[in-house]
Amino acid sequence: MNQIARTPKQIGAIIQRQRRLKKLTQFDLAQRSGLRQEKISTIESGRPGTRIDTICALLAALDLDINITPRSKGSPKDIEAIF
Numbered sequence: 514m515n516q517i518a519r520t521p522k523q524i525g526a527i528i529q530r531q532r533r534l535k536k537l538t539q540f541d542l543a544q545r546s547g548l549r550q551e552k553i554s555t556i557e558s559g560r561p562g563t564r565i566d567t568i569c570a571l572l573a574a575l576d577l578d579i580n581i582t583p584r585s586k587g588s589p590k591d592i593e594a595i596f
Contacts, residue, residue, distance in 0.1 A: 522559030
C-alpha cells in the first residue's frame with residue numbers, strides 16, 4: 514500500500530493508521546522503536562519539528578519504508594482529500 518505524505522500532519526496520520534492496523538498502542542510502538550510514548554503522540558498529532566532519525570525509527574518499528582519519488586502534479590488539497 515503506497516501512501517503520499519507531504520506534511521508532518523500527513524506523516525503522523527499514516528503512522529497512526531499503521532499502528533492501529535497492527536493493533537498496537539502508542540506505548541507498544543514506543544517500546545518497539547525505543548522512543549517515549551509522548552513522542553509518538555506528538556508525531557501522530559502532526560506537530561512539526563521531529564528529527565528524521567526519529568521518523569525512521571518509527572517506520573522501521575512498523576515495517577514501513579520511505580520511498581522518495583518526483584512530486585505528482587496534484588494540488589496539496591487533492592492530497593489532503595486522501596486522508
